[in-house]
Amino acid sequence: MPFELTEAQARVALTGWLGGLWFAPNGLLEYTRKGRAMAGIYVPFWTFDADTESNYRGQRGDHYYVTETVTVMVNGKSERRQQQVQKTRWTSVSGHVARDFDDVLVMASTSLPARLGNNLTPWDLGKLEPYAPDYLAGFQAEGYTVSLSDGRDKSHDIMAGVIDQDVRRDIGGDVQRVDSVSTDYSAETFKHILLPVWTAAYKYGGKSYQFLVNGQTGEVQGERPYSWWKIGFAVVAAAILAAGATYLYDPSIFGLPRPDWMN
Incomplete structure (x- = not known):
């Protein structure tokens, strides 16, 4: 060619x-x-x-759903809730393809x-x-x-x-x-x-x-x-952004008081 x-x-x-x-x-x-x-x-x-x-x-698997009562954490407290849980029904099969x-x-x-x-x-x-x-x-x-x-x-x-x-x-x-x-x-x-x-x-x-x-x-x-210094810089930048977002959500996590402008 x-x-x-x-x-x-x-x-x-x-x-x-x-x-x-x-x-x-x-x-x-x-x-x-x-x-x-x-x-x-x-x-x-x-x-x-x-x-x-x-x-x-x-085996062929077909999904179906059942309602189950589960315990979830909401604002630091446990609550009992009902939710749909996926299950799979398996059936043995055999066949032919060409x-x-x-x-x-x-x-x-x-x-x-x-x-x-x-x-x-x-x-x-x-x-x-x-x-x-x-x-x-x-x-x-x-x-x-x-x-x-x-x-x-x-x-x-x-x-x-x-x-x-x-x-x-x-x-x-x-x-x-x-x-x-x-x-x-x-x-x-x-x-x-x-x-x-x-x-x-x-x-x-x-x-x-x-x-x-x-x-x-x-x-x-x-x-x-790969440039490892670029990867390291990206990891540090992501960590700083994550910390900033966490602070804005709840400054008390860092042991800091909530600023007046956030109230």
Whole structure:
């Protein structure tokens, strides 16, 4: 798949993402604004298709409410009050769900954080092109370091998460318990593809943080550092505001008399 974003466009996407981070070090945005070079890499992925049939057993929970008398504290005194209390009625269930999966992506490189690479979605795989050396001109291309077998196992883990949601919808009710799911896979196929990613790294506090930009859509994923002095300042400011609000509510909590203007 060819790169659709230039390096300059990828840097704009990364700068926008970094600008939305809370408690980020001041130097983080400066890093991108100074025009530090980003690397364009074709990252290998496996893509898997499969038809699945799943049998499940579980429990359906339906909420209902009963009126109970409880003791509550009101202005420092205990009172007996009636209130509605939620209960759940559980019913054993079993059933069957089916789902066909198309192009489940699994990153096939171990040089980049899998959590980041696998979340660079969405990709428009309809724009995949047959391999041609010209596409790689000026870019790096990584080899596969995740085997087909391991990639297949990871794709099944991804599919299992989707099937779990299908099962819960099929069970219905307000809440669900899934006790067991048995899935049969058929018509399994795979492709190995190269997807365009812009990468950058930032060193802070002796540790390197990586950022990835989808070279097709501009989606950004990254490992973010925190500025602990900013967090500390925010905590102190919040504590001061909370103390001020408590004083306005009841100065006696601090052993102080109530000012005349509050009477």
